[in-house]
Amino acid sequence: MINCALIGYGYWGPNIAKSLNRIKGVNLVVICDKDLGRQAEAKLSYPQAEITNDTDSLFDSTNLDAIIIATPASTHYQLAVRGLKAGKHILIEKPITTNTVEAKSLIELNKKVKKIVMVGHTFEYNPTVLTMKQIIKDDGLGKIYYIYSTRVNLGQIRGDVNALWNLAPHDISILNFLLDTQPFEVMAFGACYLQKGIEDVVFAVLRYQGNILVKIHVSWLDPAKERKMTIVGSKKMLVFDDLDNEMPLKIYDKRVDTGEVARGLATEYKIKLHSGDIYAPQIENKEPLLEELNHFFGCIKNNKQPLTDLENGLRVVQVLEACQKSLVNKNKWIKI
Structure with a gap:
């Protein structure tokens, strides 16, 4: 015992x-x-x-x-x-x-x-996130282009930390877990409306190796609760909606195919849009x-x-600290 x-x-x-x-x-x-x-x-x-x-x-x-x-x-x-x-x-x-x-x-x-x-x-024990990890590992989305996440609601308003430190650890831990690394550079901007020196809304931009661009939006000053992440790949696209209990994960068979076409001495790009089915995989019913x-x-x-050991926790804090440094330094890009 x-x-x-x-x-x-x-x-x-x-x-x-x-x-x-x-x-x-x-x-x-x-x-x-x-x-x-x-x-x-x-x-x-x-x-x-x-x-x-x-x-x-x-x-x-x-x-x-x-x-x-x-x-x-x-x-x-x-x-x-x-x-x-x-x-x-x-x-x-x-x-x-x-x-x-x-x-x-x-x-x-x-x-x-x-x-x-x-x-x-x-979230690293969330069955939906684990499914996302496996899809990426199996090259189900192709090359990851960019990711954006939204974690907003009206409340819970904190007085000890800002919205970045309160809400963004979830998104950063998910991103580091999915991509098997941490960003090498970040930039953040936000605003304080309710309390002096405590940002109620923060937008953070993270750059990962492989030209993967990420945007995180966190706020406790928003009209509607939203917990969503979108991943855009070269083959398919994915949306994780943590508030959707029936279909939290949707895979979109959508992509853009490009190719070069010679036009005399010039080269043009041939662009073809593909829009197929939407697939919602079955997710294990487990409580994270x-x-x-x-x-x-x-x-x-x-x-x-x-x-999720101490080193895992450190990597998330390193990203948060760099974002905070960007907030107080006029939104400069900060290396990690």
Whole structure:
């Protein structure tokens, strides 16, 4: 039996706790949150667990094997450091830290303590994203030309991080996962409307090797909720709609065929548009968060390296940090 503590019972914490209750061999023994109202909610839902606001007792406990950190991003690093020094396995929600120095520091610390540390990039355990990965691997789309994603809604408005750090980690982790690399250059621009110094909307442009261009649009100030990614390839095109429960993935048999035609001394391009069928592949009915948590505890039991390990988290933070640097430097292109 793995005894686990959950720090943070705000927006995402209740979802984690609910999933933990469904995993055999895992015992949620402590839920920690500073807010009295959230403590009361946790006590009603999990009367068997200890409810506390004292993180010190968690790190001192000899009864705990693992700690899940679902607190504001600015607190991730210090909590993770204390957890690792206390000999606990750690799952940290995204982003793993708010800068690359701290992310690298966690990597160096874990080389000494050798614990299982994982970042909660849930979409890398999403069956739709895994299907997309396989399609790209099988050359189903041909050469990838460009990608654009939209992650917008009215709320949840944060006061600790901007929309980039709050929302874009999802898209960046998906992109790095699908393309098996990270961008080499980024540029971002955005605007603060509701709070001074905190961007409510951000547009980021990422350049990946192979002339792959990516645009990310994130905002918590938008009239409609949208979670969508479009990939345009030389053979086919793909749309992932995370809000479509019936057909989240659609493959479009659309492309543009080009060829050169000699016209005397000049060369012209012959362009032919192809528009075929739309195909919606069957996607396994699996819950990404549950898959992620099962993977975390499986790695603890079998002493295996997690798929979304500290290095994975670092690569996402490097992109976020470069985008943030572009935001504050008049939208300059920033190398990674």
